[in-house]
Each structure stands twice: as C-alpha cells, then as structure tokens.
Amino acid sequence: MAERALYIPVILGTVRKGRLSANAARLMTDELSKRPAVETELIDIATLQLRTDDAGEAIKDPNFAARMDRADALVIVSPEYNHGYSGMLKHVLDSCLQEYIHKAVGIAGVSAGRYGGTRGIQDLLPVMRELGLVTIFWDANFSHAHKLFGSEGKPLDNSLLPLIDKFLKELIWMARTLRYGRESISLD
Amino acid sequence: MSAAKMMCPFCGSEMNHHADKLTYSSPEEPGYNPLFDGSIEEFHKCPACGASASRLVLN
Numbered sequence: 001m002a003e004r005a006l007y008i009p010v011i012l013g014t015v016r017k018g019r020l021s022a023n024a025a026r027l028m029t030d031e032l033s034k035r036p037a038v039e040t041e042l043i044d045i046a047t048l049q050l051r052t053d054d055a056g057e058a059i060k061d062p063n064f065a066a067r068m069d070r071a072d073a074l075v076i077v078s079p080e081y082n083h084g085y086s087g088m089l090k091h092v093l094d095s096c097l098q099e100y101i102h103k104a105v106g107i108a109g110v111s112a113g114r115y116g117g118t119r120g121i122q123d124l125l126p127v128m129r130e131l132g133l134v135t136i137f138w139d140a141n142f143s144h145a146h147k148l149f150g151s152e153g154k155p156l157d158n159s160l161l162p163l164i165d166k167f168l169k170e171l172i173w174m175a176r177t178l179r180y181g182r183e184s185i186s187l188d
Numbered sequence: 189m190s191a192a193k194m195m196c197p198f199c200g201s202e203m204n205h206h207a208d209k210l211t212y213s214s215p216e217e218p219g220y221n222p223l224f225d226g227s228i229e230e231f232h233k234c235p236a237c238g239a240s241a242s243r244l245v246l247n
Contacts, residue, residue, distance in 0.1 A: 004238060069240055074234045098242050101231050132207070182206045183235035 005037045006175050009067055010075040013089035015046040020145040021110040023153045028108055028140070031038070031164050032075070035172060039070075043067065045092045060095045068099035073106070073175035075134070080111040080120035080161040093131060101132035102182050104174035106167055136174050138152035138165025138167040196234040197241055203232035208245075219244040 012025040023141065027044055032040040043064070051059045054164045068074075105128050107118020121139055129137050140163055142148060150156055194203040208231035211227040213219075228245040 019246070058200040070238075081193065098209070098229070098231060098240070101209065179238075182202050185204070185237070187205050187208065 003037065005039050006072045006172065006179070007039045007070050008032055008073045008075065008171065008175060009041050009043050009071055010077060011089075011092075012042060012044045012046075013076055013078045013092075014081075014086045015088045016079070016081075016086075018078065020081040020112075021142075022151070023149040023155075024108055024140075024142045024145065025111050026153060027155055027160065028075050028077060028164065031161070031168060035168065038172065041067075045088055048092060050092060050095060055091060056094050057097060060068065061110050064092070065096050065099055068096045071099075071103060072179050073104035073171050074100075075106050075108060075171065076124070077108045077110060078117060078120050078124060080109060080115075080117040083119045085124050090127065093127065097131060103133055103176050104112040104136060104171055104178050105133040106140070106171040108134045108142065108167070110142040110145050112144065112146055114141035114143050134174065136167070136170045136179060137172045138163075140164055140167045194211075194230075194232045194241060194243065196239050198239045199234060199237040201234055201236035203234050203241060205230055205232050207231040219246050221245070221247055235246060 010025050010029045012022055014021050029040055029042045032038055048061050048064055050061055078089060107121045107124055109116045109121045117143060125135055148155055196203050208225050210224050211229065211230045217227065221228060229240045229242050230245060233240055
C-alpha cells in the first residue's frame with residue numbers, strides 16, 4: 001500500500017494589517033508544495049473568525065480543528081511583536097488540543113530587526129510542548145522582513161532557500177517518524 | 189490503560205494507543221484518579237486510515 005501523503009499546513013500567526021509575515025508564510029507554503037508526497041495549504045488566522053468572548057476549546061472552529069486533526073505537522077509563521085508572539089496566535093492555537101498530540105511543529109520567526117523573531121520563537125516553545133506538539137530544532141528566521149520581499153510579495157533573492165530546505169527536511173523527517181509512532185508504536 | 193483495544197470508528201481497524209493526557213479534575217468528575225489528582229484521556233490513531241480517536245479512562 002502506498003504511503004499516504006503528509007499533510008503539513010502553514011499557519012500565518014498574525015492578523016495585523018500590512019503584516020510582512022504573509023510573505024514568509026506564502027514562501028514556506030510554496031516550498032512545502034514542491035516536496036513529494038506532501039500536501040499543504042496556508043491557514044490565515046485572520047480568516048478564522050474565532051470568538052473573543054471566551055477562549056480554549058469552547059470556541060473551537062470545526063474547520064480549523066479538522067485540519068489540525070488531519071495534519072501530520074505544522075509550520076507556524078510567527079511575527080515578533082514587542083519581544084513576544086501574537087496574542088491572536090495563542091488564542092487560535094488554544095482552541096484545539098487533542099488534534100495536536102505527537103505531531104511535529106516547526107516555527108518560522110519574522111521580525112523587522114536582525115534577530116528574525118527569535119524571542120517570539122523562544123516564548124512559543126513551552127506552549128508547543130503543553131499542546132502536545134513536538135518541536136524540531138531548526139528554525140526559519142526572517143530578519144529585516146521589510147527588505148526580503150518585493151512589492152509582489154516574492155523574495156528578492158534565493159538566500160533564504162538553503163535555510164528553509166534544512167528546516168523542511170527535518171520537519172518532514174519528524175512528521176514521518178511521529179506518524180509511524182502514532183500509528184504503530186503503543187504506549188502499553 | 190483501558191483493557192479493550194479501541195477500534196477505528198471509521199474503518200473498523202484496530203487502533204494504536206500512542207498518548208495519555210492528564211487533566212486535573214475533582215473526585216466527583218468521571219474518570220477521576222486520586223493517583224494523578226485528575227483524569228486520563230487516551231489517544232489512539234488508526235494505522236489503516238489515519239483517523240484519530242480518544243476516550244476517558246474510567247476506573
């Protein structure tokens with residue numbers, strides 16, 4: 001039986017107007033879509049319309065939850081705002097739990113400065129663990145995001161691609177390994 | 189751990205138990221286990237179709 005394709009969506013983790021992270025998220029989605037036996041799509045959290053008068057699984061969006069359940073791994077594109085990640089990203093991630101368990105996650109940080117969202121990534125790591133996600137140890141860092149992409153949102157050069165390649169290779173390895181574990185290795 | 193193997197609700201195959209999640213709760217709630225001061229939910233994955241399912245461990 002042929003192995004099922006991996007499903008690895010990219011979550012654009014900000015709703016801010018004019019967000020440069022959208023360019024990074026599209027690039028990650030484009031690069032993932034070139035990989036054999038990988039299906040991907042861009043999930044823009046601004047389109048989810050989650051309520052803000054409650055939180056957690058009480059506000060679960062069935063469509064988002066179904067995509068998280070189907071996912072073998074996630075790419076989270078997370079801009080750094082005031083040295084942290086977006087509050088709306090946390091609001092969305094907290095709406096699911098069992099859908100994430102023992103699945104791989106890679107984080108792409110985005111910032112206007114030189115650190116490429118590193119501080120936001122560091123803050124996200126313990127959140128990933130509590131959600132049951134398994135982090136890879138490659139990050140993708142988009143530093144000086146306003147200088148990386150042209151007016152059409154395409155990268156100005158190919159300098160990001162080697163890093164993204166390393167990131168995706170590890171993520172796909174982890175996704176395949178964890179899928180095998182979820183389906184075939186028992187706790188008991 | 190629950191005694192019976194979980195069967196896939198979609199394709200009927202035997203599922204794999206791959207994770208347990210502790211939720212802190214109180215003694216009057218279903219599945220409360222004083223050893224953990226909470227309840228354990230089991231997570232299962234179907235090797236045939238990839239479906240997920242979970243169940244509360246009842247004492």
